Amino acid sequence: xxxxxxxxxxxxxxxxxxxxxxxxxxxxxxxxxxxxxxxxxxxxxxxxxxxxxxxxxxxxxxxxxxxxxxxxxxxxxxxxxxxxxxxxxxxxxxxxxxxxxxxxxxxxxxxxxxxx
Amino acid sequence: xxxxxxxxxxxxxxxxxxxxxxxxxxxxxxxxxxxxxxxxxxxxxxxxxxxxxxxxxxxxxxxxxxxxxxxxxxxxxxxxxxxxxxxxxxxxxxxxxxxxxxxxxxxxxxxxxxxx
Numbered sequence: 001x002x003x004x005x006x007x008x009x010x011x012x013x014x015x016x017x018x019x020x021x022x023x024x025x026x027x028x029x030x031x032x033x034x035x036x037x038x039x040x041x042x043x044x045x046x047x048x049x050x051x052x053x054x055x056x057x058x059x060x061x062x063x064x065x066x067x068x069x070x071x072x073x074x075x076x077x078x079x080x081x082x083x084x085x086x087x088x089x090x091x092x093x094x095x096x097x098x099x100x101x102x103x104x105x106x107x108x109x110x111x112x113x114x115x116x
Numbered sequence: 117x118x119x120x121x122x123x124x125x126x127x128x129x130x131x132x133x134x135x136x137x138x139x140x141x142x143x144x145x146x147x148x149x150x151x152x153x154x155x156x157x158x159x160x161x162x163x164x165x166x167x168x169x170x171x172x173x174x175x176x177x178x179x180x181x182x183x184x185x186x187x188x189x190x191x192x193x194x195x196x197x198x199x200x201x202x203x204x205x206x207x208x209x210x211x212x213x214x215x216x217x218x219x220x221x222x223x224x225x226x227x228x229x230x231x232x
Contacts, residue, residue: 031218042120042207042222043161056219091161095218103149103211105220107161 004108006092012114013082020078021111025094032075033105034067035091036060043091049075050097082115089113118143120210122223129198130231136183137193137226139208147213150184150191151220156204164206167191169213198230 005024013019025032030051035043046065047057051072064082069075079086089112093105119142129135141150152164167175167184174182179199183192195202205227209220 033219035220040224042122042209042224043220045219045221048219103213103218104151104163104166106163107153109160 004092004094004106006090006108006111008111009109010112010114012116014116015082015084017082018078018080019082019113020076021090021092021113022074022076023092023094023108024074025092026096026106027073029094029096029106030072031095031097032069033093033095034075034077035093037089037091037110038087046077046090079113082113084115087113087115118145118210118212118221120208120221120223122206122208122226124226125224126227126229128229128231129195131198131200133198134194134196135198135228137195137206137208137228139191139193139223141189141191141208141210141221143189143210143212145212149211149213150182151209151211152180152182152191152193153207153209153222154202154204155207155225156201161207165193195228200230200232202228203230204228 007022033048034046037043049069064080067077089110091110092108095105121140148169150167153161155161165177179196205225207225208223
């Protein structure tokens with residue numbers, strides 16, 4: 001197993017453009033999470049999926065943000081009409097509901113977004 | 117709402133010495149998990165150690181151990197025989213164990229530097 005992967009690793013965009021990030025979780029993990037991390041801060045929860053169902057969204061997630069996990073495998077996070085305040089590291093994590101490591105979240109390397 | 121506080125933004129320790137990182141949290145839940153994650157510079161977050169609140173015994177993992185004080189809502193991490201590779205940001209995280217949300221609440225982190 002190669003762990004959680006995220007693409008792209010870095011994204012530079014101009015204000016007002018749309019961006020999409022992808023996360024591929026560990027294959028047997030049915031929970032998938034998105035977090036946002038700004039410099040000097042801990043990760044902040046954005047949203048999470050159990051299989052294909054999006055079960056919770058943070059109030060931090062404005063209507064410019066949307067996330068999908070269409071087949072319960074990979075997930076995408078789209079930000080529309082990006083703003084400079086969206087500049088951050090976007091982290092994906094996955095976990096499973098049973099097993100010795102249940103509820104332990106495994107993190108990907110993140111996608112660093114810079115909005116100019 | 118749950119909160120996690122890490123009151124030490126930065127710490128340093130000499131190689132081979134012992135260091136303790138502090139974490140306090142606030143919750144009305146009785147059943148939850150606590151975690152310490154390590155985020156090395158420009159690398160992804162990895163789990164250091166986890167503690168289930170119903171277990172009275174403090175978790176240990178090689179050179180890493182915790183001092184879990186449930187009544188005081190304190191969860192400190194002790195690193196013994198510090199190594200240069202321990203240099204990283206360390207995040208304390210809380211997750212409630214009851215059904216519903218399975219998101220982590222992170223602290224703001226402690227930057228640890230191990231000195232040669």
